[in-house]
Amino acid sequence: MPKRFMSLIGPFIGLILVIVLFGALEPAFLSTRNLMTVAIQTVIVGLGAIGMTFVIVSGGIDLSIGSVIALSSVVTALCVRAGLSPATSVAIGVAAGGMCGALNGWLVTRLSIVPFIVTLGMMGIARGVAKWLSAEQTVTPSPEASEALASLATKTATSPGIWITIALAVAMALVLKRTVFGTYTYALGSNEDTARLCGVPVERTKVWIYTLCGLFGGLGGVMTFARLSVGDPTTAIGKELDVIAAVVIGGASLAGGKGSILGSMVGALLMAALANGCNLTGVPNFVQEILIGAIIVAAVAVDRVRAARA
């Protein structure tokens, strides 16, 4: 038990440092309102990181999640504009992401192409489809039509977006640690040959893992639409790297077999808090980018040193 939490200590300390540091520099950082903003800003990367944790723990990678978020935001906006009910629009938006993920999984397993290439392709395809569906413009439903979904992303303590993310994180953490599917995910990432030898349905499990990641990307797209009230085909460019960074900062290994949802959530919070704090204190954007880059490398380095000592 203590050993399991050991690997979370690094990112937790990082998160606390960031909070204490910015709290001291700028008391407004710690105001409820601002903390809610940080939480809201974590939602999209956080949702993506839940799905990405499964992919990375299984030894894969999904570079398409940023594009999937954009595609799903456009699809959701189109549905809302067409007058579909909010629930239907959300379902279709999430499903669009799930389809991209399923296609990723299918290509990875059927054609045995490495995930890096498949999802690099999907990154272009999903982005292209988003632009095509939206005729390369933002899709803006009427304010009345968007209202119901916009309430998902209100900046209050009861903001549904935050609670949905927390609930899903808890649920998926349990799935990863306590189900047969989660165990298969770790087994695939640790040693695929062993998994095959033990009769793990390797192909089917992988398709599910990528589909899951797509679904979470889709949900991220819905949240993006909720926040902006427009479907923007050029949104979330480069978001896949934030998502991957959150997972890696949270202790996952790109070689597979290691990682946890809680860690990934801490990683996502750390990045959101850092970005928000920098904005508040007027630290220029480039410093922010340097800091985040340094934190990614430091997080992995700390993990290495700890592994070597143990």
Added chain:
Amino acid sequence: MKTERDSNPLLLMSGVQKRFGGVVALGGVDLEVRRGEVHALLGENGAGKSTLMKVLSGAHAPDAGECSLDGAPYAPSGPQDALERGVAMIYQELNLAPELTVAQNVLLGREPRGALGWIQADEVQARVASALEALGAEELQPDTLVRDLGPGQRQLVEIARALVEDAQLIVLDEPTSSLSQGDTRRLFEVVKRLTGEGVAVIYISHFLEEVQEIGDRFTVLRDGETVGAGVVRETSLEELVALMAGRSLDEFFPKVPHEPGEVILELEALAGEPLPREASLSLRRGEVLGIAGLVGAGRTELLRALFALEPVRSGEVKLNGAVSPARSPRERLDEGVGLLSEDRKGEGLALDLDLATNATLSHMTPFSRGGWIQPSERRAAVERWIERLGIRCTGPEQRAGDLSGGNQQKAALARLLHHDVDVLLLDEPTRGVDVGAKVEVYRVIGELAAAGKAVLVVSSYLPELFGICDRIAVMHRGVLGPARPVDERTEEEVMSEATRGFKEEVA
């Protein structure tokens, strides 16, 4: 009574300690190695042999203890430093670059350079040729790619690498566990040659016959401490075993009475891609059938094709009388057939995951409901096998990769037992397993047969096949010969079939 030669010891280690977190791997070890001797390091699985050698070769820093080499204090900062002091470790998972040539591998990182940093080709040739000659391995061409060499030859390349560095002390950790008999003989010749020139060799093996053949002196570790040392020739096998295990073993091959029942598995002219070429046999419940043969004859491929890990070209597999063309290991497992892989690091275990996951990965139904695992039930299931097989570990949560070699093998075996399969395909089931634990594995195999399971054992260790099998078949160049009762066979006959083929086989 020691036969003291009045030479100073080359290596002295005393009171060496090493712990990993809460695990005491070495609790105070003394070791003395002399020039020109083969020093056998013995002990049960998890006794600390590999750990001690990692301390010696600079891979681990000890927590306490003194070492001296050639009279001078010795505390290597890393493997490279150790090598420069003349201590070389030949790892079992060989560290060679397969796409480079023999010469490039031998001199990797130490290429002789001329002006401008160009590698001097003739100097390379000369140094590599002299190292190969010192080994008596002149037939190895310096410009062959390592990829094209067999396991025995690769090991020679590793040793050549130690020689160009003028190693005075070479450590061989279970060097023969995946070598053919021919390669093993060859290695012994090389070892004798080296010790003749004053090099000391530390030799770790669970094959006590080998130790008796080439060992000069020995040291026994138990639970991370030195419990005895002496001269191999003056010590009987029983005494060695008793020192290692802390008790004496009454029998090496425990007999559990079992009766063959109805036929469960039949192979009809099974052929794979490209091996095996032809294999037919029938296996009964309550029977242990052994397959002997040379390394590379296609025994492993037979088991893998049978387990649907590799494609079947032609032929039939029948289970309980019905033809069964399974397409995946999952289907085989569901039919009650399980495979123990010979390659436990590469395939047999997920080293990063814990023992519990490894032991139960193929069969989680007993403690899962609707896909949700009940951790306490799983724990209980795994603890039973830890107890039954005597797996030395800190508990079901220990990382499989941190177990000692032999305990990893037991963890892989535990998975088949947990799955409770009816047909067990065991590929080298006791590779790397210590003498006492081997007896335990044999007893388990006997009990499985007594419980009506069918066991197919592939092994390169003939005494083991003769000790535990009811019938033995020999595989020669991809063709499986007829299985005959073990009391109608002799080791000589089996060896000759394995090397020269079968008398019955008329072209």
